[in-house]
Amino acid sequence: MTLPAPAEPGMRLEEVDTPALILDLDAFETNLKRLADAVGRRVRVRAHAKTHKCPEIGKRQIAAGAVGVCCQKVSEAEAMVEGGIADVLVTNEIVGARKLERLAALAKRARIGVCVDNADNVRALQAAAQGAGATIETYIELEVGMRRCGVAPGEPAVALTKAITACSNLRFMGIHAYHGRAQHIRSAEERRVVIQNASLLVKNTKAMLLHAGLPCPIVTGAGSGTFMFEVELGAWDEIQPGSYVFMDWDYARNEWAPPMPRFEHSLFVLATVMSRPNPALAVVDAGLKAASVDSGMPGVWERPGLSYTHASDEHGWVEIGPGAAPPGLGDKLLLVPGHCDPTVNLYDWYVCVRGGVVEALWPITARGAVL
């Protein structure tokens, strides 16, 4: 069954059915340009598609200078290749024969990279690549403070790299070093210090690889909250920002100071006031299934005194502060999602708006691509 779309091109924003995921094209394009201007030619940009899950956006990131995209899942990478993107790095470990077979098949259709942190996984990856007659670009994921996946810096990283270089169908490409925890540290200076520490681990491991006769062509990593620190520290060749295209409410809580450029909010959830049970409360039709609250409640856009304070599955509580202009029944509000990635993953379409008019609908083809 196909669900109804919330809008058609040519509609005014006020006519869009709700809840709908709105992309403000002017702000989106500003963000593309702002990243390119900030980074210049100092490193390559490989934009993270886990945020947007949409080849239309990936292609625009590439047109703005990115060398390709990153994904977290094989099914996401498949959606990107299907959508016309020729260079995809899966910044994640892929475990399980079925997934590895699909990854290897994809590597026959596009340039595909993947990360490893375990020698058994290297052998399984090689077997799949060999089975498909494919070559897969392979990076070691280095643990630099995220405390999630990743091989330890130093000798363990060298040993794992040797396991890769012993494989006929894997091409060792370098180091994936991403410090996810650093992205949302509020103080810019603290973020810089954390990334500086990560850079020492990267430089040390890269030197050990070289000493072992293992050249490391690419160091890739970084996110929207820190990437200029990675650029300035000089240890990274490629950065992977994702959320910069949208700038969610949680990222807005960071301190944004040079060298980090500040991005514009381009992603919104349009919601309708569906009940006004009392003078201090408006209930909107967008709850947990319309905006992920894992990183806090959505912000209410350009409506001073209104606060989205609580969500249930299909409802949001918007409290009306003293002196605020109260929204009427049926009024529409723009919400800035607390966390863009899992919010996007709830929708099938971006309703792309410019100057208050719907210009296009872009399908979120990797929505739900968890495999």
Next chain:
Amino acid sequence: MTLPAPAEPGMRLEEVDTPALILDLDAFETNLKRLADAVGRRVRVRAHAKTHKCPEIGKRQIAAGAVGVCCQKVSEAEAMVEGGIADVLVTNEIVGARKLERLAALAKRARIGVCVDNADNVRALQAAAQGAGATIETYIELEVGMRRCGVAPGEPAVALTKAITACSNLRFMGIHAYHGRAQHIRSAEERRVVIQNASLLVKNTKAMLLHAGLPCPIVTGAGSGTFMFEVELGAWDEIQPGSYVFMDWDYARNEWAPPMPRFEHSLFVLATVMSRPNPALAVVDAGLKAASVDSGMPGVWERPGLSYTHASDEHGWVEIGPGAAPPGLGDKLLLVPGHCDPTVNLYDWYVCVRGGVVEALWPITARGAVL
């Protein structure tokens, strides 16, 4: 684009690709029977489809005695009618001309009910019903403690009912009285007291309606955490449990004591260990996009000493306690979602398993049906 399905009928559970939403059919069928046995013929059951979003499940609830299903959204109701369900109550206010037109069109194809809490909305509903030549069954939503939508008990409820009965295309059906906040109060006795208070508001308003010459055929409401209190208090004619079919990890934290039957966990997220970075940690491939964490982290099923403690977008941290059997790379774990409704809304398929073998895949046709 169609995403790959995680399984095929006949596969063993261990072969299912991950993350996948698993429905244990034996436990699911036990839950259907347990509800029917507990309620008997004392009230009607109208199961809530916002939880499962799947006509296959709705039809089995009806086969087990339910008179129909509830939905929260017009698009959900459309998916249920499309899937063969003939009697749907939208337990929510529907605001906006476009949605009301679709609701009225649906009322030409099936028995459709809806809730109102505002006289302007009653007039808009009547206009849409008249435009379609349809009759829509209309309930007042009564505020009984949820502090969300709903008309106040007493005179405001009577006035709103009069507005409904003045409309040629609306049939006044009664009162929707749902106390969502009560469902997750841990103490069974506290839940009983809260529902008892709600029942007084219901009875008082119903008496005032009768006194005003407005018969109230149906009082409907109640959820999986409280429904037996509504049954025993005698003010409700119909109950609307949803989560009982799945029993999520948050509901499991409730005190379950008579008269409430305890349900079985039937819904799981199957996840794969994708990294073992240190002896105390297993990283699984199921994060925020695979299990909603709004009501807490998932539980780890039948693996003593393992705890899912943190989620990022595509990763889950499973801590390995002292003495616990450590899962190996590639091992699969069953997770019990913290909150079933928004977790289901992330998936396209239920992988239905019986005795460790995939018996069927049921499409979640109302996945993402937020309009």
